[in-house]
Amino acid sequence: MTFVAAIEHFAQPALKPFGRYLNYGVGDPHRREERAAALLNFVSLATVFSNTGFAVIFLLLGPVRYLPFVAALLAFSLVWLATPLLHRFGTLAAGTYLWATAAVGLSAYALIAGADAGLQYFLLAGPGILIMILGSGRLGLASMYFSVYLVVFAAIELAFPRQSTIMPMPESVATFTFILSVSMSAIINFIAAFYTFRRAEASEDALEAEHERSERLLLNLMPASIAVRLKQRPDEIIADDLPAVTILFADIVGFTPRAARLPADRLVSFLNRIFSEFDRLAAEHGLEKIKTIGDAYMVAGGLPEKQEGHARAVAGIALDMLEVTAALSRELGEEIAVRIGIHSGPAVAGVIGSRKLFYDVWGDTVNTAARMEQYGQAGRIQVSHEARQAIGEGYSFEERGMVLIKGKGRMKLHFLTGRAEAFDSASNPAAA
Known part of the structure; x- marks a missing residue:
């Protein structure tokens, strides 16, 4: 089994219960705008999973001590879970909602947990996914969002306290959170890229099949040399x-x-x-x-x-x-x-x-x-x-x-x- 086939083998059953969510607001999956909407749904779901995972970990570490962080994680999970509802206003509206709330949410996390926890590194997963969703035709808009994310990231790194006064975190827990944040950021970026290109390949396959069908139909209507x-x-x-x-x-x-x-x-x-x-x-x-x-x-x-x-x-x-x-x-x-x-x-x-x-x-x-x-x-x-x-x-x-x-x-x-x-x-x- 190839690496790609292995990912699909395990990913498809896992995502099946969420099929309705992933396809919410998505019409023809082979259209560019519809693929962008599907990817937005996927990214929002992946973000919710990541957030919920962090919430479970910190509940296990200390439900009372880390209650502010857990509450913030669950609150923004609900915020991002609503992303597909914005598709009725267009893919751009849903994308803007997700990027804006992500910048606010990650800033809040960094304020609560401290800059040493590294939660701001999730912001670095955003630019690549931005291009995947907006495409090269909206490079100016993607660049603007990217610039905002860089400014927010720099502000957290330079201006936010390294150790939080709201929720003091032991160094070992902060290091663990930092490693987990960077790792999850990379994983989300990787999976989003895989999901994007797999959908693009499926669209290309469908396009090639339609092209072959059109070629056959054309050859049924006229000789091959005339068709050429x-x-x-x-x-x-x-x-x-x-x-x-x-x-x-x-x-x-x-x-x-x-x-x-x-x-x-x-x-x-x-x-x-x-x-x-x-x-x-x-x-x-x-x-x-x-x-x-x-x-x-x-x-x-x-x-x-x-x-x-x-x-x-x-x-x-x-x-x-x-x-x-x-x-x-x-x-x-x-x-x-x-x-x-x-x-x-x-x-x-x-x-x-x-x-x-x-x-x-x-x-x-x-x-x-x-x-x-x-x-x-x-x-x-x-x-x-x-x-x-x-x-x-x-x-x-x-x-x-x-x-x-x-x-x-x-x-x-x-x-x-x-x-x-x-x-x-x-x-x-x-x-x-």
């Missing part, structure tokens, strides 16, 4: 002319009546199951998922960077999509069919939006690919003649002939039917 460009040059308009890409649209046949009869959770689960498989296939073939539109799935090859064999990679994923939906049909006991369309050609891609960024592709190639899907057949892959030529060898086709396509006129179309037997089916089309 966006982060490096956030004000740049990202728009690329792509001379050759291949676009695929896949649409679930009969989805509308299915949506009408399925409850929302089952419908979303159904879509998620299919599209998650399509996402896996897109990654395997080195393609970019662009978006889903209702029950339609859009994937592209040849972007954002040029990609050799992008048309063959798209042909490969199209065939795998048919296999996946066939397997899901057997698993779920109901027919699931997709209608797939593919077209190749030039396009424009870029990032749009200011709050919800989105990587998209535009152009006639996209529109034509959508038409290939719309005018296709259930369970089949329809490709344009341009896509057929781009795919090239390694796949088998069935010629459909000339078909009248809305907005395009008569087009020569084909059905992609499988991988050619003579071609090495074990090779990865994405790597071609």
